[in-house]
Amino acid sequence: MNPIVTIAGREIRAGLRNRWVVAATGLLAVLALVLGFLGSAPAGEVDAGALTVSVVSLSSLSIYLLPLLALLLTYDALVGELEDGTLMLLLAYPVSRWQLITGKFIGHAAILAFATIVGFGLAGVAIAATGSVGDQGVRAFAALLISSVALGWVFIGVGYLISVLVRERSTAAGLAVVVWLLLVVLYDMALLATLTATGGENIIGQAVPALLLLNPADAYRLFNLSGLAEVASFSGLGAAGGDIALGWALVSLLGWLVVPLGLTWLIFRRREL
Amino acid sequence: MSENAIELQSVEKHYRGFTALGGVDLTIERGEMLALLGHNGAGKTTLMKILLGLTRVSAGRVRVLEQPPATSGAVALRAHIGFLPENVVFAGGMTGREILHMFARLKGQPRASADSLLERVGLAGAADGPVRTYSKGMRQRLGLAQALIGSPRLLLLDEPTTGLDPTLRQAFYAILADMQHEGTTILISSHVLTELETRTDRIAIMNRGKLAACNTLDGLYREAGLPVRVRVEVDGADTAARVAQGPECVLTHSDRRVELAIAPADKLATIRRLSQMEDHRIRDLQVFTPSLDAVYDHFGSVRSTSV
Numbered sequence: 168m169n170p171i172v173t174i175a176g177r178e179i180r181a182g183l184r185n186r187w188v189v190a191a192t193g194l195l196a197v198l199a200l201v202l203g204f205l206g207s208a209p210a211g212e213v214d215a216g217a218l219t220v221s222v223v224s225l226s227s228l229s230i231y232l233l234p235l236l237a238l239l240l241t242y243d244a245l246v247g248e249l250e251d252g253t254l255m256l257l258l259a260y261p262v263s264r265w266q267l268i269t270g271k272f273i274g275h276a277a278i279l280a281f282a283t284i285v286g287f288g289l290a291g292v293a294i295a296a297t298g299s300v301g302d303q304g305v306r307a308f309a310a311l312l313i314s315s316v317a318l319g320w321v322f323i324g325v326g327y328l329i330s331v332l333v334r335e336r337s338t339a340a341g342l343a344v345v346v347w348l349l350l351v352v353l354y355d356m357a358l359l360a361t362l363t364a365t366g367g368e369n370i371i372g373q374a375v376p377a378l379l380l381l382n383p384a385d386a387y388r389l390f391n392l393s394g395l396a397e398v399a400s401f402s403g404l405g406a407a408g409g410d411i412a413l414g415w416a417l418v419s420l421l422g423w424l425v426v427p428l429g430l431t432w433l434i435f436r437r438r439e440l
Numbered sequence: 441m442s443e444n445a446i447e448l449q450s451v452e453k454h455y456r457g458f459t460a461l462g463g464v465d466l467t468i469e470r471g472e473m474l475a476l477l478g479h480n481g482a483g484k485t486t487l488m489k490i491l492l493g494l495t496r497v498s499a500g501r502v503r504v505l506e507q508p509p510a511t512s513g514a515v516a517l518r519a520h521i522g523f524l525p526e527n528v529v530f531a532g533g534m535t536g537r538e539i540l541h542m543f544a545r546l547k548g549q550p551r552a553s554a555d556s557l558l559e560r561v562g563l564a565g566a567a568d569g570p571v572r573t574y575s576k577g578m579r580q581r582l583g584l585a586q587a588l589i590g591s592p593r594l595l596l597l598d599e600p601t602t603g604l605d606p607t608l609r610q611a612f613y614a615i616l617a618d619m620q621h622e623g624t625t626i627l628i629s630s631h632v633l634t635e636l637e638t639r640t641d642r643i644a645i646m647n648r649g650k651l652a653a654c655n656t657l658d659g660l661y662r663e664a665g666l667p668v669r670v671r672v673e674v675d676g677a678d679t680a681a682r683v684a685q686g687p688e689c690v691l692t693h694s695d696r697r698v699e700l701a702i703a704p705a706d707k708l709a710t711i712r713r714l715s716q717m718e719d720h721r722i723r724d725l726q727v728f729t730p731s732l733d734a735v736y737d738h739f740g741s742v743r744s745t746s747v
Contacts (some may be wrong), residue, residue, distance in 0.1 A: 177531075177542055184534070253529055253530065255489075256523065259492045259518060259523040259525075260547060262546055439494070440489060440495060
């Protein structure tokens, strides 16, 4: 059998065994349900369907949570095995390094996709069963699922890059927290500050929408909140994202998926054990 | 086709500010069992990593089963190599059987072969428990089992018997003897000297990144030229003085006992000389050949300057 499949299976089995899959799926489902049923209460009776409201609140949640989960899953993917000594044995087998990374990615990607789709999906089904659902709502929710999976995958790649850059597991953990803060929290704050300071007037102010796209978390937000007319009007983000093509958000996410993984491979390929 | 499983020519490996290997020449024939001895940091593990293609050499030429090991094409080569790392570790949650099945898949071998290996190393009973509950000896046996998957043409074993009790050690070497019988080349690193004495064809001693010696056990003794000690028990001071008069170097000299140090080549001459003395004068005569430890100390000691 292909070594990629074997390595992927190894990661999936590890995720099942240490209850990671169950815990992540449960966490996402519970949070999605809570947001779906309680989160819409303050909004009162609104024009938008229940699912549409969920998309807005869920995407606001997963923009923080999914990167964190993905980084937790993968920050030590390589450095941890290096430290344990399992990497040396694995690479003494007829497995090339790109096969190892690809196999690990497929395994981790499957785990995270499962947790996201099942966790959010269960909540979505429950919400849809109890509230009004429009065609738009279903489409927006499907888009949310897909883009949430993509966001998770992006941060799997970022986690790998972290785990190939450092020499110790603890350093990787610290770096993962820093990267998460930078990409998910501080970047937005900096942009907001810029926008406030410039009033969106001069060159810097006008560059904000483009700068939003350079960050995977913001690309994800734009994709979900401005992608569909109904969501956009409800989220109030239509103005910021209006003139940005939905496609560019996807391009950004794709870029953020490919570049960290590519860098990981380039570094790992030359790494001496 | 050459008969060599491993060829190293002037192999050097430098890390930043540190020379792990400083020009190693070593050839291991197919089917040979070679022991690699050396103190910690002598370069044994570095050498194994180079043979596995995990680390590139700074200079020199390496051939493993006639192929350079550190190229992208060497992936297939590793299908023919079994490796047991020092302090082997397995992902904790898996059972021994699951781990071995996974490794068998990676080597393209059927599951059944993994199961029979579990039996061969005596782990069949414990195979379905998680490896985190395994003792050191069990982990080591699982490590050997994974190295044996697919009947490799070359076995690289890094300190494989640490933590094994004498019985397991015997079983371990019995398996290696079988493998060698089937034509497998075995490179085994160790710092347990005595157990290697009788089992390996040649012994290579590494010292600070260099090969201090590589020979058969007898050859090593000859090369080292360590003196043979002869202890002579005598009946009194008179005889003791006569014994001590010879050309040999006298180590200790008392009325009852004289100890001589003799170059290996002169051993017979000395014994002949002593045996010509009257029987009752000499009560006993003991010959101490240098132990492998002494030979190892001669070549491989950190403080040794003979390198």
